[in-house]
Amino acid sequence: MPSYGIHRAVGAMYLKHNKLTNPEAFMEGIVKPDVLSDLGGESKVKTHFGYKPKVKEKVKNDFKSKCNLYLYLTSSLPKTDLDMGYFLHLITDHLWFYRFLYYPGFEKVYTKKLLYHDYACVAKEVERVYHVQDGMPPLSWATIEDEPKLFSRKGMHVFIEYCAKLNLAELISQILCAKQHWAEVQMLKNCPNSADFL
Secondary structure, eight states, X not given: OOOHHHHHHHHHHHHHHSOOSOHHHHHHHHHHHHHHHXXXXXXXXXXXXXXXXXXXXXXXXXXXXXXXXXXXXXXXXXXXXXXXXXXXXXHHHHXXXXXXXXXXXXXXXXXXXXXXXXXXXXXXXXXXXXXXXXXXXXXXXXXXXXXXXXXXXXXXXXXXXHHHTOOHHHHHHHHHHHGGGGGGSHHHHTOOOXXXXX
């Protein structure tokens, strides 16, 4: 999952591009899946509508359970701004791991410790640029004067802007039409890849 700050940055930028009735509820929704699992004790598979892919993949544990956007939409079609924030969180998680960070061989270099190192490297920048909190809840990042290893700062900003400009109503329609092939819809496939910015 992206850090809380990256999720909040996506939400803040989405609000710059879209006028919502209840922006506070939307921003609550943008972190709700992680808050429910990190602080509420619910399983991440449940809060993120996770599933194990049918095809066995040689990937580390963090990549074995995916957000199923089609399952989310057929279980709970977003109607409120909070729901739309929740949905954008799930989209951001999917795109972060399976489009932005992931490239062939990525699982050989990836560790959760390295990912958290990278979040600590960019935490203050995310807070400064997007005017959002990064580490609360549940973690408070110590500032690390280092460059991220798994993604670049520029790539992170491009990713945030890409997610923030998604047309959620159109994406909902595309995913529902694609059904079990939802991960192949163009708006998801067009996400930038971190390897292009390293």
